[in-house]
Amino acid sequence: xxxxxxxxxxxxxxxxxxxxxxxxxxxxxxxxxxxxxxxxxxxxxxxxxxxxxxxxxxxxxxxxxxxxxxxxxxxxxxxxxxxxxxxxxxxxxxxxxxxxxxxxxxxxxxxxxxxxxxxxxxxxxxxxxxxxxxxxxxxxxxxxxxxxxxxxxxxxxxxxxxxxxxxxxxxxxxxxxxxxxxxxxxxxxxxxxxxxxxxxxxxxxxxxxxxxxxxxxxxxxxxxxxxxxxxxxxxxxxxxxxxxxxxxxxxxxxxxxxxxxxxxxxxxxxxxxxxxxxxxxxxxxxxxxxxxxxxx
Numbered sequence: 569x570x571x572x573x574x575x576x577x578x579x580x581x582x583x584x585x586x587x588x589x590x591x592x593x594x595x596x597x598x599x600x601x602x603x604x605x606x607x608x609x610x611x612x613x614x615x616x617x618x619x620x621x622x623x624x625x626x627x628x629x630x631x632x633x634x635x636x637x638x639x640x641x642x643x644x645x646x647x648x649x650x651x652x653x654x655x656x657x658x659x660x661x662x663x664x665x666x667x668x669x670x671x672x673x674x675x676x677x678x679x680x681x682x683x684x685x686x687x688x689x690x691x692x693x694x695x696x697x698x699x700x701x702x703x704x705x706x707x708x709x710x711x712x713x714x715x716x717x718x719x720x721x722x723x724x725x726x727x728x729x730x731x732x733x734x735x736x737x738x739x740x741x742x743x744x745x746x747x748x749x750x751x752x753x754x755x756x757x758x759x760x761x762x763x764x765x766x767x768x769x770x771x772x773x774x775x776x777x778x779x780x781x782x783x784x785x786x787x788x789x790x791x792x793x794x795x796x797x798x799x800x801x802x803x804x805x806x807x808x809x810x811x812x813x814x815x816x817x818x819x820x821x822x823x824x825x826x827x828x829x830x831x832x833x834x835x836x837x838x839x840x841x842x843x844x845x846x847x848x849x850x851x852x853x854x855x856x857x858x859x860x861x862x863x864x
Contacts, residue, residue: 570689573666580674581684596685598650604705606649609640615695619738626665628738629698630672636763637702638680638742639810643761644713645751646706647744648680653687654699661691673700680744710751712814714773716758721815722822723780723837726829728790729766729809730802736790737808746812749828755820765807765861767845773815779842782857784849786836804847807861815839 578591600606613636615621619629634651641648653673657666677684682702726746743761750756758773766787770780782804789799790809816822818838826833845857 569663569666570691573663573689576663576667577670580670591684591686596650596652598685598703600649601705603707605708605711607641607644607646607704607706607711608701609637609704610699610701611636611640612697612699614697621696624738626669627672627675629696630669630674631676632672632738632740633698633700634673634676634682634702635740635742635810637700638676638682638744639740639761639763641702641704642743642747643759643812644704644706645710645747645759646704647748648682648702648704650685650703651677651682652701653684654689655687656690656692656694656697656699658696659691659693661696669696669698680742706748706751710748712751712756712759714758714760715775717773717775717778717815717839718757718817719778719839719841720818721757721839722818722835723770723782723839724814724816724833724835725762725766725788725811726814726831726833727809727811728788728803729762729811730789730799730804730806731791732806732808732810734791737810740810742810743812745830749830750812750814750825753816753820753825753828755817756825757815757817759812759814762809762811762813763807765805766809766813767804767857768807768859768861769813771845771859773813774839774845777841777843778839779844779846780837780839781842781854782837782845782847784847786834788834788836800847804857805861 762769789803792799
C-alpha cells in the first residue's frame, strides 16, 4: 500500500506544484527570494492529544495539522512558501484513509499557496502522528518577534476566545493576512498566536519585569453562555484559539490599523510594570491570574 500511496501522492502534488520539480528525490530543492528572510516552524500532532480520530474526520485532522504551523507563520508576519509532511499512521489504515487525511492538508496548502515539497511515511502499531515543517518568507524589516512588548502598550486580539474544543480547533483559518498587515505597522510591537491560552501566551510576550491588566468586559468569548464568568475562564485558559494576540504603542491611532485589517479587532487590556497578569471585572474587582493554560 505504501508504494500505491506514494504514487498517488506524487501525481497529486504535481498538480499543485508550479516552481518545484516534485517529490521523489533524496532532498527537496527550494527557491527563496533573495531580498526576504526565511522563517521555519515545525509541529507534531498526536492522536488523543491534539485530535481524536474516533470522533473527528480525517480530512479535518489533516487541515489542522497544517493550519497550526501556518498560524506560527502568521504570528511572525510572514508568508508560507513550502512544507514537508511526515506521517506515522496506524498499520490498519487503508489507502482511502491516507488519501482522505492528506486531502485535508492539500486543501489548505492550495488555499494558502503553500507547496508540499516532500516528507516521510511510516506505519506502526501506535497512534496517528503527523509532523509538519513549514518554511515561510518575510521582509526583514517587518518580522515580528516576542519580547518586543513595551510598557503601556495596548493589548489586542483578532477574534473570540474559548471553547475551541467545540469545533473551532479543527476548522480554523490561520490569520495569515492579518499577520502580514499587523507586521507592516511599526507601532505593532509584538505578535503571537493563542495556542495554549490567552494568559499563558500573553505571558510569553512580556519581557521580564512587565505585566498586564486585562478587562473582562472587553474579551470576546466564543459561543457565550448564560454564565459570563464561565465564558471568561474558557477565554483565558482553554487555548487552541489560533487568534493573533498583539501589542500596540499606546500613542498610535488605532484607526489606521483597523482600516487596513479585513475584520474587527478587540482591545482587551494594557501592559504595565506590575510583573504579573491580572484581570479587572465589571465591579472593579481585580484578580491576579495563574500562568496556566492548555497542556499537551
